[in-house]
Amino acid sequence: MSIEEIRVYGTVQGVGFRPTVYRLAKACGLRGEVFNDGQGVLIRVSGSDESLTEFVQRLQQECPPLAIINQLTRTRYQGEFSFNDFVISTSVSNAIKTEIAADAATCPQCQEDIFNPLSRWYRYPFTNCTHCGPRLSIIRAIPYDRNNTSMAAFAMCSECAKEYNDVENRRFHAQPIACHICGPQVTLERADNKPITAFMFSMLDDIDAVCTLLQKGEIVAIKGLGGIHLACDATQETAVQKLRDRKKRYHKPFALMARDITVIEEYCTPSAKEKELLKSPAAPIVLMRKKGLEDRVTREKLLTPNSSFLTPNSLAHSVAPGQNTLGFMLPYTPLHHLILKRMNRPIVLTSGNISDEPQCIDNEEARQKLGKIADYFLLHNRKIVNRLDDSIVRVVGDKVQTIRRARGYAPTPINLPPGFNNVPHILAMGSELKNTFCLLRDGQAILSQHLGDLENAAAFNAYQNTLNLYLNLFEHKPEIISVDLHPEYLSTKLGKELANANQIKVYNIQHHHAHIAACMAENNIPLDSNPVLGIALDGLGYGEDGTLWGGEFMLADYHQFKRLATFKPVAMIGGKQAISQPWRNTYVQLLSAFTWQYLKQEYGELEILQFIEKKPLNLLNQLIEKEINSPLTSSIGRLFDAVAAAIGICREECSYEGQAAIAMEALVDVHSLNNHEETQIYPFKLDISDSIYCIDPRPMWQALLHDLQQQISQPVIAAKFHKSLANVIVEMVKHLRTENVINKVILTGGVFQNSILLQQVSNRLQALEIKVLTHSLVPSNDGGLSLGQAVIAAAKLINP
The missing domain is CATH 3.30.70.100 (Alpha-Beta Plaits)
Incomplete structure (x- = not known):
């Protein structure tokens, strides 16, 4: 023995x-x-x-x-x-090296329990077992035992204790086990504090009443797994628009939840991969193309939102204005399953917050902040320890693309490539927008859930609280802190403060190098590999020359990078104002390519020229000439904004980052996109400046303005721009290959969330027998940046 x-x-x-x-x-x-x-x-x-x-x-x-x-x-x-x-035997506490499981959607067996009148979990909204239920959202410390979670406040009844201790039961040692007798309870309240009585509704219980309220057009705040959501009937335009007005979220698409796949299939045609994602334990929001309309009709509906392509259960136009995709998720807790049992149409289920603030997680906070948005509250008395937004994914080609990594995925570790096995503890602070932070240890990266935009004070406070929780949970004591090169990012400032307080080294990591390294790491490229060509396209990132980069071609490994090419930099007039007012980008792009006198002479009849003429051009010109709050940027995000505004999309203002580019992608004419005639390509010019190749869009603008004169439609111009941008990117790669050894190309940055551009560039590069690597585990946007910061710092530490 x-x-x-x-x-x-x-x-x-x-x-x-x-x-x-x-x-x-x-x-x-x-x-x-x-x-x-x-x-x-x-x-x-x-x-x-x-x-x-x-x-x-x-x-x-x-x-x-x-x-x-x-x-x-x-x-x-x-x-x-x-x-x-x-x-x-009883758990033992010692050095923390284990992993914390992500919260998991209700398993099929628990779903059966809550709808079985003979089960003691019948209609109990917190039913769970070891195969499903809350994890990260309720944990305070490791090991994952009940006394280290917010379930510690609920003593098990004898029946639950019996199942908890029965090794043959699937609830054996299920830490959040509870029932009607001993567990958390839900309560329905009116926002105006008036009493609710049973005769007001035809209902089985408070949860069933919520379904009735939604069907009546009311807005209900629902406390779920990782936060509080705002819900309404997605087919009632009045209800959806009321939610938009009250929440001050005027254009950004709303997420939807449907009872089952059958309901979703009324609005989308999910592929096998998309169905698999919807039904997975992570149960993310899956972005899918709208169903049932030919591309032409879809475009007409997007362009004329009041047109009557409506069916009896048609979604309200206000759910996703200007979009040809919908973001659906399935119920992922018993509470959601019970609410939607009688609901044969989708509901809006969006974060319970005001504007860009973090999602509410506390009952009293929700009453105060959401009292003027929601008509009713469905709350419960189990504390949410860790705020978790819903994750967002989409399928591009046959590959999953993560857009927001949160509930269901975080904090599942990402195994690092060969060479990173014995790296000491490293903390990477992430970016300013779409922030995550990253802990590196034992050959793994632990990426936090999505934490939002730190320029919002409440989001920054939540970021600090979550960071402290993770450092304590994992007993992580960083020996190195890695931050973004931008000196004004709050994450950078906090990282430097922590480093000074603990007398540890700080690494300043260039933004786009971090994007490329993140993609390298998740694709398991070893530490000692040869450099790859990284193409990083995004809104902006601080460059080593003090300008704002965003259209970069870099030969990079984990240790260093060489900037080989970029797009012609132009001014961002008014700094951040250029992000929210796309016409500013159009003006500066045109001014960079032509004189204003020439433009008026040749294209003066165009609507975009007449629009810009009404702006205070003398003042704007002075800002550019004197370099006042008008930093230079090579950003492709801003180029997208400029083109969108030129053809009449979100010209005056955007209410959220990337709105113009997303709307333009939705309008693309598929026939034009697939047309291979040379006339369907706008030309760009390739120059060289200070040993760096530069892509100049001047010829593209001349051709685009000519198309506007010819009254070519928005969808066709949008298609030609996407195809032309992909074409010039690939032409630049071909040119760089003549001078550099390039076998792998990485596509990264928030602009590559554009599925059309991603597929166009990928397909063209693969046709040249170049291996293309893209993101899947982490977002290509700034949500994946901290992973890149962490592995670059690790590489510098291993080989100084």
């Missing part, structure tokens, strides 16, 4: 791993114990060599659905051993 100590690392706590170990150990006739500790799961077991081998093989093959085994080690156990049977 042999006695072994088996150490299991990975996502192995709170996912039914110990019960699986127990069941398999008993089946293999073994003696010993299993328990959780700070590093994962530890098994001490005695049996024949054959039985032990069978046990380990079955453990890896029959791993619970939510468990992830990263590593399993076996050693001879030399300590005291006096077990006559196999038992589950």
